[in-house]
Amino acid sequence: MAEGQTPVPVPDYDWLYAQTRAGRERGPQPARALLDRLGAPDRQFASIRVVGTNGKGSTCAMLEAGLLACGVRVGRFTSPHLHAYEERIRMDGKNLDPARTADFVNWAKANAPAEAFFDLTLALACREFAASGVDWAVMEAGVGGVSDATQALSDVRAVALTNADLDHTAALGPTIADIARDKAGAARAGVPLLTTATGEALDVVREVTAEKNAPLYTPATHPELFALPHDPALAGPHQRQNAALALATLRVLGFEAGAEAALEATHAGRLERFTVGEKTVWIDGAHNPHAARALAQAIPQADVLLFGGLARKDTAATLAPLLEVAPVRVFTAPSELAAPPAELAVQYGGQAVDDPAEALAQALALTPGGGTLLLAGSLYLAGLLRERVTEMKA
Known part of the structure; x- marks a missing residue:
């Protein structure tokens, strides 16, 4: 370092990663309390929640690209990261500055030492999105839907549910129906829920959205919304399903102009x-x-x-x-x-x-x-x- 330069803060990642969920309350309540202690930054931007067993990260990448192409300021919250923690929190297509992570970790050590890693990362994302003037945030759920910390988010404008299959059974239940019910629980009255789930999972989604009075959009009910003009840049047949969900979500929210950019999105570590x-x-x-x-x-x-x-x-x-x-x-x-x-x-x-x-x-x-x-x-x-x-x- 040159003489006179201010040292760049290095985040205490070891402390942050040690804040595992073990022994801590799971669900939206701790996350909501933490957000409120930060002044409820999640109330300052609109959110799109992305839930499901697989395909969430790719769907988030396509949504982010589509929104950016429409000229709005965009935040993206995903997990896990491949190389650097700050990949989890992006603003306008760029990863968070590690100095901001360091600042937040120092605050959390003093003010939120008992909170879980995922809740802390969600809170950091919301704080940074609000501070940078993000208009829309694409928010990937961790595990589940109604039981996930992202259920605490305030201004959710749409829920995109990729699919529901067997994973995280200890937390969500032993059957596809159990898992689908938890994920579909992300539905909110009057808020569009879009899904490419099929079979038993879709049956559960229909039931839950009806109970919650949430408008349901599927390829069967609204084929024009889920139509793809061509295959996405992301490889694999399964990415067509993710792309259809991303485009349908953009279209429902009035961002049809971002469809082509969404289809050209890339996402590291996915085929x-x-x-x-x-x-x-x-x-x-x-x-x-x-x-x-x-x-x-x-x-x-x-x-x-x-x-x-x-x-x-x-x-x-x-x-x-x-x-x-x-x-x-x-x-x-x-x-x-x-x-x-x-x-x-x-x-x-x-x-x-x-x-x-x-x-x-x-x-x-x-x-x-x-x-x-x-x-x-x-x-x-x-x-x-x-x-x-x-x-x-x-």
């Missing part, structure tokens, strides 16, 4: 294609059975699978469709909470390499020239290895 030498590497954060099925449909054949998932997930059901994709497998550990690679290798056949970087090197060595490596199992794994693959790519 990204890289070339390393003569080899193709696909990176995707698929981490539950629904996402894994969508990934297997998008990439039905690969030479090698590099997989690392969290132990609390349904690893067997997540792996099932991916095992059909690749005959050679390498298992690794994206974090201390990972499903043990050695156990996975014994159970499903393959090699166990605990260190993700070493696992990537081994998986690439096993991939033949001109062949394909598929990396999946966790957004944490995608984040850990995406930069390394980017540095290798031709």
Whole structure:
């Protein structure tokens, strides 16, 4: 640092990440109380809530791009991040300045030491959105709908529900109907709820929105709203569904002019294609059975699978469709909470390499020239290895 320069504050990320949900109250009440202590910044902008089992991040990216193209000031709140915490909070297409994170963490240590990580991050996002004069905020739910901290948001103008499938069953319930009911609980009287959910989940959504007197929009009831002029830039058949939901939401809110920009949006770690030498590497954060099925449909054949998932997930059901994709497998550990690679290798056949970087090197060595490596199992794994693959790519 040059003489006379003011040092840039470094956020205490260790303290922030240690504020886990364990032992803390779950639901919107703690988040609402925290927002009120900050002067209710969420009342100063309009929100679009995005809920669902999968596809939330991609839908948020498309909504953000569409709104920006319409000339409004936009905030985006998503999780998790791939490389830097500040990816979770964006304003006008740019990540939050870490100095603002540092300032908030210092405040939280003194004034909100008992609050959970997600609630704190939501509060930081709302504070920054209000301070920067954001008009619209795209707000991704964490887990669930009515039981999620984002249920505390004040001025919600639309709810976009991607789908409902088995994930976070300990928090939301053991069946698709239970999960759909919690997510559909995000509905509010008079506020449009748009969804591309199908089957049993859609039946529950219809019931809940009727109970709450929320207008319901689906591809069946309003096909013109969900129509796509062409496929989105994001790869995979499942992204057409996410794009249809994003465009329908923009159209309902009067932002039809942003449709083309929404379709051109990108989102890191979601079926990204890289070339390393003569080899193709696909990176995707698929981490539950629904996402894994969508990934297997998008990439039905690969030479090698590099997989690392969290132990609390349904690893067997997540792996099932991916095992059909690749005959050679390498298992690794994206974090201390990972499903043990050695156990996975014994159970499903393959090699166990605990260190993700070493696992990537081994998986690439096993991939033949001109062949394909598929990396999946966790957004944490995608984040850990995406930069390394980017540095290798031709």
